Amino acid sequence: MKADPGRVAVLVSGRGSNLKALIDQASGYEIALVASNKLLAPALEVARSAGLPTWAFESGGVPRDEFDAILTRSLEDHRVGTIALAGYMQILSPPFVERWRGRILNIHPSLLPKYRGLNTHARALAAGEELTGCTVHIVTEELDSGEILAQTEVAIEAGDDVATTSQKVLMAEHDLYPAALAAFVQR
Numbered sequence: 012m013k014a015d016p017g018r019v020a021v022l023v024s025g026r027g028s029n030l031k032a033l034i035d036q037a038s039g040y041e042i043a044l045v046a047s048n049k050l051l052a053p054a055l056e057v058a059r060s061a062g063l064p065t066w067a068f069e070s071g072g073v074p075r076d077e078f079d080a081i082l083t084r085s086l087e088d089h090r091v092g093t094i095a096l097a098g099y100m101q102i103l104s105p106p107f108v109e110r111w112r113g114r115i116l117n118i119h120p121s122l123l124p125k126y127r128g129l130n131t132h133a134r135a136l137a138a139g140e141e142l143t144g145c146t147v148h149i150v151t152e153e154l155d156s157g158e159i160l161a162q163t164e165v166a167i168e169a170g171d172d173v174a175t176t177s178q179k180v181l182m183a184e185h186d187l188y189p190a191a192l193a194a195f196v197q198r
């Protein structure tokens with residue numbers, strides 16, 4: 012069966028608030044599968060509550076290439092054409108990135124190319140930034156470095172700390188990701 016760009020798999024490892032936003036605002040794309048490398052990821056419950064098919068396989072101890080090959084088979088079985096990472100905390104293997112070249116999106120809590128990697132808000136605050144935000148980009152082998160598809164700026168105000176900043180940015184993520192994904196599958 013042929014893959015369809017509008018059939019999206021969302022890959023999750025954690026709480027799943029972006030997944031929830033992608034589900035609630037799904038328009039122009041369909042979530043065909045929610046996949047996780049953590050059997051107990053709360054995001055899987057978000058998916059099940061929405062009646063979506065899930066796939067979960069505990070990644071600990073499994074070589075990454077092997078894990079990603081099994082995942083690819085499941086994505087193919089579901090005729091997935093686009094992959095949206097949403098708090099997926101495992102680096103993708105180079106063969107997986109090659110297999111899905113140009114079809115994997117991620118949301119990152121900074122204004123890329125600033126603050127790639129983890130702890131973005133703590134680093135932005137420590138640097139005295141007055142502006143931060145979130146970015147939807149295409150995933151390549153290089154961490155948080157692929158083509159930027161969309162960004163939202165969020166002001167850092169006096170008194171903001173990591174908790175308030177991450178909350179504000181998360182709200183922005185929930186608007187940005189569904190819109191960016193819908194635009195991407197139609198391009």
Ligand code: GRF
Binds near residue numbers: 027029120181
């Ligand atoms: C978000 O901050 C996202 O930007 C980052 O991981 C977090 C996922 O949160 N990639 P959630 O699981 O979607 O609530």
